[in-house]
Amino acid sequence: MDDRKLDRIEIKPIGFVRRTSAKDDEKDRSLVSEIVLTSDLAKALDGIHEWSHIYVIYWLDKVMHNDEPVLHFPGAKPESAPVGILSTRAPIRPNPIGLTLVELIRREKNVIHVRGLDAYDGTPVLDIKPYPDWEHGRFIVVTDFRVPEWLSSRIAKCE
């Protein structure tokens, strides 16, 4: 292992999440929340309204944990077989980074309003990126994918 490549990286957030709903629930993705960027980055949002969807990359600073487990029990059920923490989207992970694809509602100066962000009020935002990615004249939108049985069975139960 080349430790030179694994130095610590220092990141300064570009802004934070502001939740304004009276009856707020960060798990309810139908709600609109705001991303408030530092005022010097207002112009960096010029043209963002032309995208309907963006990725939000944020820092899960509210996640409390005493250790960094490598295994996770999907659905928090102890009877389920554990899987590696990186094989899940569990928030307790080696680097508590959040990634959510959201609908962009509108932008006002250094603030954007988005629907579908499952982050707490005050969460530091590290980056936002337009969706989708592209290469060689095609958009990268994957609709043909495979997921683990522990997830597909949960999804099927909800249908």
Add this chain to the structure above:
Amino acid sequence: MDDRKLDRIEIKPIGFVRRTSAKDDEKDRSLVSEIVLTSDLAKALDGIHEWSHIYVIYWLDKVMHNDEPVLHFPGAKPESAPVGILSTRAPIRPNPIGLTLVELIRREKNVIHVRGLDAYDGTPVLDIKPYPDWEHGRFIVVTDFRVPEWLSSRIAKCE
């Protein structure tokens, strides 16, 4: 602006990118590259092979810049109208974070082989996440999206 929320965050990479192709080109997304995690995270990958696609979140440490521009000229054409840097996927951005959706080929202990990662050899990896995200019994896969005219016209030219 509440500066308390904007403290610097320290992140330790979980591993790095290893590119092995003799004729390597990080722009060629058909090539397979490796993500080598620190050995203590090997078990955190258990079950990852059940996903066909994952997101890779990484740190663009090879991006050199003297300042942090807020505007970007799409396609590096000075005649194009500039847009805000956060309205593009340009690597020179306030936090040089990379995000790529890749195909998972196979896993061997603490190493995963992926196709489609546009990152240089040695790039620090911050997190990996299964694709797609889900909520309330449905996968979040967006196929109905809107992009800016500067991009749609470029995509159309390639068809």
